[in-house]
Amino acid sequence: MTDTQYDVAVIGAGPGGYAAAFQAADLGLRTALIDQDPQLGGVCLLRGCIPSKALLHAARLITDAEEAQVFGIQFGKPQLDLAALRQRIKTAIIGKLTKGVQTLASSRKVDVIHARATLKNATTLTLSGSESRELSFAHAILATGSRPSIPASLKIDDPRVMDSTSALELPDIPTRLLVIGGGYIGLELGTVYQALGSEVTLVEALPRLLTGVDSDLVRPLQQRMQRRFKAIRLDTKVEKLEARKDGIAVSLTGQAGNTTEVFDRVLVAVGRRPNSEQLGLEQTKVAISPQGFVQVDHQRRTAEPTIFAIGDVAGEPMLAHKATHEGLIAARVIAGRQAAFDVAAIPAVVFTDPEIAWCGLTEEAAKASGQAVTVARFPWAASGRATTLGRNDGVTKLVLDAEYGRILGVGICGVGAGELISEGVLAVEMGAVAEDMAGSIHPHPTLSETLMEAAESFHGQPTHIYTSKR
Ligand SMILES: Cc1cc2nc3c(=O)[nH]c(=O)nc-3n(C[C@H](O)[C@H](O)[C@H](O)COP(=O)(O)OP(=O)(O)OC[C@H]3O[C@@H](n4cnc5c(N)ncnc54)[C@H](O)[C@@H]3O)c2cc1C
Secondary structure, three states: OOOOEEEEEEEEHHHHHHHHHHHHHHOOOOEEEEEEOOOOOOHHHHHHHHHHHHHHHHHHHHHHHHHHHHHHOOOOOOOOHHHHHHHHHHHHHHHHHHHHHHHHHHEEEEEEEEOOEEEOOOOOEEEEEEEEEEEEEEEEEEEEEEEEEOOHOOOOOOOEEHHHHHHOOOOOOOOOEEEOOOOOHHHHHHHHHHHHHOOOEOOOOOOOOOOOOHOOOOHHHHHHHHHHHOOOOOOOOEEEEEEEEEEEEEEEEEEEEEEEEEEEEEEEEEOOOOOOOOOHHHHHOOEEEEOOEOOOOOEEEEEOOEEHHHHHOOOOOOHHHHHHHHHHHHHHHOOOOOOOOOOOOOOOOEOOEEEEEEOOHHHHHHHHHOOOEEEEEEEEEHOOHHHHOOOOOOOOEEEEEEEOOOOEEEEEEEEEHHHHHHHHHHHOOOOOOEHHHOOOOOEEEEHHHHHHHHHHHOOOOOOOOOOOOO
């Protein structure tokens, strides 16, 4: 094998691509990991999950300090050093993690190539950028991810109109910020800017926030956001943006009629688009869906036998952990192992305050499909741990098969929901029934008890709730 011949060439070093490359190398395959970015880690590490969660942590420090007064503790007004915050995220967080990925790649003898890759045919890549050459492969894994999608009507050439990438750079803290989009990215970044001092207005074209998430899980978050944000306007469409000296003039159509309002900055967070263009896919048999996703089977093979695809470019949900899992599957299949993407529950977390997390079947999806389910709910008003934290604004629910109580889905809204959901994922994947969860002793006092108590209500009364039977 020459320097330019690989068993596996992985295009894209995000959480899907680097996991795939590491697994391929661990299984004895000569592997190249190619990314056009000078740093490894993809969107998730460089301009997605990691910087947004670091900022949300900073936001939480501020709001926790504000709310500490109920415990008789008063802090002064926070002094914000934006340069220090940016530097911490850049160096101590992103810098540290990307170096870690680089070290793991070299320990495994994965060849890291910083270049833009396009397919010349089903076994050859053309590299351009800092390295211009060709590379041949027995198998390639497309892990090129996604990018923010901004509709033409909202595209104006003005730095005050931001996408998630520029918003994460914290150019400044605008006095008046408009967030367009009530999905998780808009809600998370709106939470950050509000805590850092902006007056945030959020508009969503649909009648609800977080479409697809059960409304009883969204309610506690929406109530808190309504108190902290200047306004949340549902059923409201942004018609036009116009750059003015005094700000961005935004024309809105909604329940309040047509209005034009001026904001210092606007964040457009209305969706993401897969990076499946300009990859040379037309030189291969790889098929693309109308939404631009590379079409794959259960083993993440495309229509071209030598090419696999994983992560955001291969379909919804566009989440890092789904990308990683697919990466492991694709690499194992290429190495000749028995493997398939066969999961019952992909967790999703909205890292707002409170957090929302769910996995498996939702109550609303069950209703829409006519599936007979029982929903077991435990309000956090009855949780001792939630009370000690001063955060009774939560709910835990299980979506259970009506006859046997098999756990089909789990939803949680409350502080730390993102950590709690993994027990739900395990329960759904293992085919657990309510009794399994109810009969597993959960430590006291913890928020995890809310899962146990929700499960108890399938067969009787949870210990900390009493409803008289008539
Ligand atoms: C603000 C924000 C917050 C998010 N928060 C979360 C979260 O909390 N949890 C979660 O699970 N997900 C989150 N996501 C989504 C998550 O970032 C993605 O699902 C994940 O990064 C997808 O991983 P991937 O491996 O498919 O591709 P990506 O991470 O998108 O990486 C793709 C890589 O491919 C490279 N590339 C593309 N084309 C080429 C080419 N032709 N040649 C060479 N290199 C190429 C790119 O440079 C990039 O590095 C967030 C996203 C955003 C924007």
